[in-house]
Amino acid sequence: MDPLYRPQGVEQRWQQIWEEEGLYAADPDAPGDTFVVMHPPPNISGSLTIGHCLQLSLEDTLVRWHRMRGFNTLFQPGYDHAGISTWAAIGRTLAQEGRSQRDLGRDGFDAYVQEWLERYGGTIMSQFRRLGASLDYRRTRFTMDERYYSAVMRWFVHLYERGWIYRASRIVNWCPRDRTALSDLEVEHEDEDDTLSYVRYPLADGSGHVTIATVRPATILADVAIAVHPGDERYRDLVGKEVVVPFVERRVPVIADERVEREFGTGALKVTPGHDPTDFEIGRDHGLPELAVIGPHGLMNDAAGELAGLTQEEAGLRVLEWAAERGLLEKRENYRHSVGHCQRCHTRVEPLVMPQWWVAMDELAAPAIAAVKEGRVRFTPERFARVYLDWMENIRPWCISRQIWWGHRIPVWCCPDGHLTVAESEPQACAECGSAELRQEEDVLDTWFSSALYPFATLGWPEETPELARYYPGSVLTTARDIIFLWVARMIFSGLELIGEEPFADALIHSTLLNPDGRRMSRTLGTGIDPEEALEPYGADATRYGLLKVTSSQDPRFSFGTIEEGRKLANKLWNASRLLLMAGAVAPEARPSSIEERWILARIDATRAELDADLAGFDFAHGVERLYHVTFDDFCDWYLESIKPRLDEEDVRATAFAALEQLLKLLHPVMPHVTEEIWTNLPSRETRLIVAPWPDPQPAFAADLHALDEAQTAARIYRRSGVRIEIGGDSLRIFEAVVRPTGDGQGDVEAERGRLRKEVERSERMLANEKFVANAAPEVVEGEREKLEQYRAELDALGN
DSSP states (O other), X not given: OOSSOOHHHHHHHHHHHHHHTTTTOOOTTSOSOEEEEEOOOOBTTXXXXXXXXXXXXXXHHHHHHHHHTTOEEEEEOEEBOOHHHHHHHHHHHHHTTTOOGGGGHHHHHHHHHHHXXXXXXXXXXXXXXXXXXXXXXXXXXXXXXXXXXXXXXXXHHHHHHTTOEEEEXXXXXXXXXXXXXXXXXXXXXXXXXXXXXXXXXXXXXXXXXXXXXXXXGXXXXXXXXXXXXXXXXXXXXXXXXXXXXXXTTEEEEEXXXXXXXXXXXXXXXXXXXTTOHHXXXXXXXXXXXXXXXXXXXXXXXXXXXXXXXXXXXXXXXXXXXXXXHTTOEEEEEEEEEEEEEETTTOOBOEEEEEEEEEEOOHHHHHHHHHHHHTTSSEEESTHHHHHHHHHHTTOOOEEXXXXXXXXXXXXXXXXXXXXXXXXXXXXXXXXXXXXXXXXXXXXXXXXXXXXXXXXXXXXXXXSOOHHHHHHOSOSEEEEOGGGIIIXXXXXXXXXXXXXXXXXXXXXXXXXXXXXXXXXXXXXXXXXXXXXXXHHHHHOHHHHHHHHHHTTTSSSOBOOHHHHHHHHHHHHHHHHHHHHHHHHOOOOOOOOOOSHHHHHHXXXXXXXXXXXXXXXXXXXXXXXXXXXXXXXXXXXXXXXXXXXXXXXXXXXXXXXXXXXXXXXHHHHTTXXXXXHHHHHHHSSSOOSOGGGSOOOOOOGGGGGGTTTTHHHHHHHHHHHHHOBOOOOOXXXXXXXXXXXXXXXXXXXXXXXXXXXXXXXXXXXXXXXXXXXXXXXXOHHHHHHHXXXXXXXXXXXXXXXX
16 A cells, blocks of 8 residues: 555546446346435536535435445436526527527527537536446436437326316416526525605596505506405505506506505505416406516517517606606605526516416325325425425416427427327327328427436336336435425426336435535535535545535535545545554454454444444434544544554454454445555455445444543543543553553642533533523534533542
8 A cells, every 4th residue: 555545546446447347237137125316417518516516425325335235226327408507508608609599490409409418518427426426327317318208208198188287378487588488496586676666546536546566667557457455444445446557547446355465565556467476366366357568578568559669677767757747656765675587597587478388286296295294205304394395285387388499399289270189209190180280389398397207217117117117216315405396396296196106215405505605606606616626635535524524504614624634534544554554464353352452343333333323314424423533533543552562463463454344344435435445455355345245233342332431531631631540451551552641640630620520510501401402403412411421430530
């Protein structure tokens, strides 16, 4: 072994060996219970983010742990075509050439996107390899590949035949830049400073007026009513009367509706069903017309008359000028409110009534709600189950059509007579009248419509393949909280509807990494961390360790500190292993003859049991903490230091190699490269570490688990105060070998006793505080109990 561990060359070599030797490969014919992780497919044009690194570290730790435990594992890779994201990215590229997507025409765009993907697509999978992610790369799928495309068509036809897909004009979130509908979940709301204008609507009978407040005066042209709350005494006598809409001077009714917020503005609401979601619902319930004065480009349309072609801001000023000239503009005031923007291009979203394709959700949602309520799908942390259920229990129809050209084209054909034919592949004739003159629907499907099939379409569905039979349902899904609705919920109801089983048993909602300043990471905002900043200097193992270490909180700040800790751990392990090999290689066999040898075997076994529980409960932060402690403190600082004088004895080295072998197995799921490299240098290797069996319980050494407590208590007191307590036998021998004390050990005993008494009192007060015990994190409370036990032990050792 080289004197210094350099991860760069080592990691790349092992990534290549593992893959070439087929050690990532899933085999449906192989024995063992299955463990399946479907890695959320990244955008085909995407690149590695620090968030990907965190997610992959979690997943790969679980997969490697299960693989070593004899499970038949499938870690499925793939790409998502990412409809609007890819459409927008191509648009940005074309804009630099002075062109747009639609300038190319549909066929020209299809050719361009294929060339564009060849240039920019697919790089992220090589970056996944760089992190050591043990995905079965042979099975990489793409949501636009031929077999997957067929699955999406089957899904659409299935829903249509069930009567759950329909076409209707409803209000949608419209992106004027990309000129496509968006789902509610693709809209980000941002606070903006605006102006609230108070405008009078004269009563038609001349008896007065009603004042409304609006931030969108341009939409006054499309008002069809004034609504007030039925319980609002101010307007009770006006319900049923008519008012005159300013500028267009149209008479509209005053209606009563409980959805009106009495506290907003004047408590009277201008109703514009064509340009506001709440107004749309009110309008449908009251049978009101749906006028539209804003077009798909976000400009005023022909229905706006003399204002046609103006921006909304220009049109709004004209309306307000008109009102002011007639004494109808009461006042204007600053107003801060939340405004919807396109998640991808950040253009302000325009609510418009347009014909779209929809999925009725009530019958699909019911089984998916039951799956979580009955515990067949578990969320970690548990609170996200409530988030999921709140959305599912109030779910609305799903708009699945998008007005772009990149994606799965909706499989609906129309004949000149207006008949619709829905089929998985292009029909020869109209199913109703037999006309051969057919035109396919121009729209494509929402990206998440196809992504919903990912857990089983990647396994060959709708064909009955060996992979589908063996690997569905899956085991664990890891994802971020922002796509619980977009993806997690849709996979659950799709799997239940098409296969009859939930697609996974556990949904692990992982932490969202913030940048060191506590801000959301974003490439466009310049607040992100390039993964290469960690991978290049520190290596993949240290990066994985450091990211897992911060997963105990939901929104941790990224820090290189924990990654540096991972590097120190790898170097410490390397140096300890090198020390043993330089002392003389011998076949590993546990032949302990001293207390410290039995103790380290007991400590490693206890850590195995704790780590098993941590990983089973997705508690990665505490898992890596235990690994650090057992490696750095127990194995290196106490065990190796205490046996150094006897390393010339073969039995001592055989036991040391046996202990190291077990330790490497525990570390491997988190730090696979350095452990595999060390493992290969050990004597009597018969298998790669990646597929070596996980350590079995070793109860024979359990009685010695606390054998070094006395020596370690003495060490803590001495290092802190210079006081040596009275110990003898093995405890004294080990203390002197590890601590190597100097001086007479006559520190200030009374001062140390006083300090410990204060710590005991402080800790006892905390644990007596019912609020602390009830509200603090369980690990914090347990940590305080362990500290109290340690303080009392040290106080006892000093003679109290």
